[in-house]
Amino acid sequence: MITVNYFGNIAEAAQSSSETLDHDSMSLVDLLELLDSKYSIAQFPFQVAVNRKIVSKQQALNISDSDEVALLPPFAGG
Amino acid sequence: MITVNYFGNIAEAAQSSSETLDHDSMSLVDLLELLDSKYSIAQFPFQVAVNRKIVSKQQALNISDSDEVALLPPFAGG
């Protein structure tokens, strides 16, 4: 079970702020492809955070059970 | 009659914040010498304003009846 958090216009596209995917483990690249197939997220500018740290979308990273993934549109604080 | 305004430690030395001198006209240099003889103002750092504009103490300036002279110690606003 991988948890993905959505924010801003990506939450809008996913019609959800968080979901739990029925996978125990997968690469970050595969995860992003899966999410794009569901919500066409590639149309949006966004960054990815894994366990609250920004990572490159291309990074060879294995996402597993306890990891917290978040898709972050451009920041707009202030 | 020349009006002189004193501020800060110069007002303290003159024991007054303003006085009217019984002169119709005199040079700035003579005026400052007169005031130094009364209050020993030369011991203090100060600037001179004539009609609310800073002038040099050495400036060849005639001070007359309607002029407003002020002796200003270092500014300490803020």
Added chain:
Amino acid sequence: MKKVFLEGAISPEFIADSIAKHQGKHSIGAHNIFLGQVRADEVGDNKVVAIEYTTYEEMANEKLYEIREAAFEKFNLTCLHIYHSLGEVKVGDICIFVFVSSPRRKQVYEATEWLVNQVKEHVPIFGKEILDNADHQWKVNS
């Protein structure tokens, strides 16, 4: 860890309280405060009437902690506070309040500027600009 996020607009009274709380610290000689206020920007024929803020709070708090630590390293500060609104903030209302105090004034301006820029660049906060025709668009910092 201090609380940064507040529900709704930041009121002038809240700011006054924060200032008053620093008046017992007699080593402080200078405060600098930055306030961000929601502007009625024009978007085509429409106008922004409010911004709805959301955040990824766990990550935001981690980032804010790092920013705070770095600021104390970088500048000679007695204390610093950062507050940001969540939820709806109407035009004219205040959504960010950064408050820096130091014995002397020299560094306070730069410290405030640095903190505001760090929050804008690195803290995951998202803003939905609500327009007067009830449409919306997603704010992007410039």
Added chain:
Amino acid sequence: MKKVFLEGAISPEFIADSIAKHQGKHSIGAHNIFLGQVRADEVGDNKVVAIEYTTYEEMANEKLYEIREAAFEKFNLTCLHIYHSLGEVKVGDICIFVFVSSPRRKQVYEATEWLVNQVKEHVPIFGKEILDNADHQWKVNS
């Protein structure tokens, strides 16, 4: 000409009121505020407990007018306010309040810094530091 000089300390409530008055201006996006607070500086074995401010008000107002005009030339500001105390201001209390507002944040920090420095350098204000043994000394800006 706006009134700059206020009798006694500048209260947090006065600052809150000033902020609130700007919330109707919907072109403003950024405020910067500088506050000077009286420090309990050590003077030999004694401590400053208050500063008594005096001014050459006619000249001060002329200078402040020039400073204000120059600031509007120099920076992109919607409005600016300068307030300074006269009379006694106790340690921990606020004696100067500079408030700058602009559509965008970029210049507000520099504008505030410039204004504070101009006031300190060019406005004839004098400060008598009262010590806890009832002695005094005359403040000089550094």
